[in-house]
Amino acid sequence: MSDLNLQTRDGLPEALRVLLEAFPREVWEGHENFGQLVRFWLDRHMMFREMTRRMLADTEGFIDGTAEFERYAPRLSRLGGSFLNQLHGHHQIEDMHYFPQLVGIDARIERGFDMLETDHQLIDPMLNRFADKANVLLTADTSDGRRDGAGAFHEELTGFAGLLERHLTDEEDIIVPVILKSGFDG
Template sequence: MDELNFDTRIGLPEALRVLLAAHPRESWQADPNFHGLVSFWLERHMMFRRIMAHMQAETRAFLEADRDAAGFAQGIARYGGMFVNQLHGHHQIEDQHYFPLLRSKESRIEAGFDLLDADHHALDGLLNRFVKQANAAIQEANGPQARSSAGTLLAGLGDLERMIGRHLEDEEDLIVPIILKHGADNLG
C-alpha cells in the first residue's frame, strides 16, 4: 500500500488521523495534558531535527572551505554519534514501553503502531548507511577524497532528514493525540 510506504507516504492515512481531528496540532500546547510527557517527547524530536540541521550546516561549511578538516571531522563524529545513540535509545523506549501501553488505549488505530514499528526498522538501515557515510567523511577529511566523501555525507543527510522528518511528524500526529485524550498516567 503506497499510503503506508515509508519512502512515499506524505502523512498518516486518513483512517489513522481520527484522534488528530479531535486534537489538532494548533491546540496541543493549550491542552492540560500537554506539559510533561508530550512536551518532553516533542523536545526530543526537535533535538533530532536540530542535530541533523547542524550536521548539514557543518558539512556544507566544510565543502565551501569555511570549516577546517579537523573541526569538521570532530563535529561530525560528536554530533553523529550523539544522534545515532539518542535516536536508537528513543526508539527502544518507544517500542518496548510506550507503544505497547498506548496501543492498548486506542485499539482502533492499532495499524498506526505497526506503521511506526515498520518505520523504526526502515530507519535502522538509513542510520547504518549514515554511520558508514559519516565515518568515510571523517576518515577522509584530510585526504584526496575529502570533498567527495563530504558530498556523499551531505546527500545522505538530506535523505535521512526527509525520512526521519516524515516519521517524526507521523509519530507526533498519532501519539500526541492519544496522550492528550487519555493523559500520561500509567505511562511513566
C-alpha cells in the same frame, strides 16, 4: 499498507488522522493532558531535527570551503555519534515501553503503531549507512577523499533527514493525540 510506507507517504492516511482531527496541533499545549511526557517527547524530536540541520549546515560549510576539516571532523564525530545513540535509544524505548502501552487506547489508530514500528525498522539500516558514510569521510586521508566523502555523506544525510522528518511528524500526530485523549503519563 503502501499508504503507510515511510519512503512514499506524504502524511498520515485519513484513517489514522481521526484523533489528530479531534486534537489538532494548535490545541496541544493548552490541553489539560499536555504534561511533562508530551513536552519531553516533543523536545526530543526537536533535538533530532536540530542535530540533522546542524550536521547538514556543517557539512555544507566544509564542502563550500568555509569550514576547515580540523574543526568540522571532531564536531561531526561528536554530533553524529550522539545523534545515532540518542535516536536508536529513543526508538527502542518507544517500541518496548510506550507503544505497547498506548496501542490499545483507540482501536481506530492501532495500524498507526504498526506503521511507526515499521518506520523504526526501516530507519535502522539508514542509521548504519549514515555511520558508514560519516566514517569514510572522517577517515579519509586526502583532501579530495574528504571532499568526496563529505558529498556522499551530505547526500545520505539529506535523504535521511527528509524521511526522519516525515516519521517524527507522523509519530507526533499519532502519539500526542492519544496521550491527550487518555491522560497517559508514562
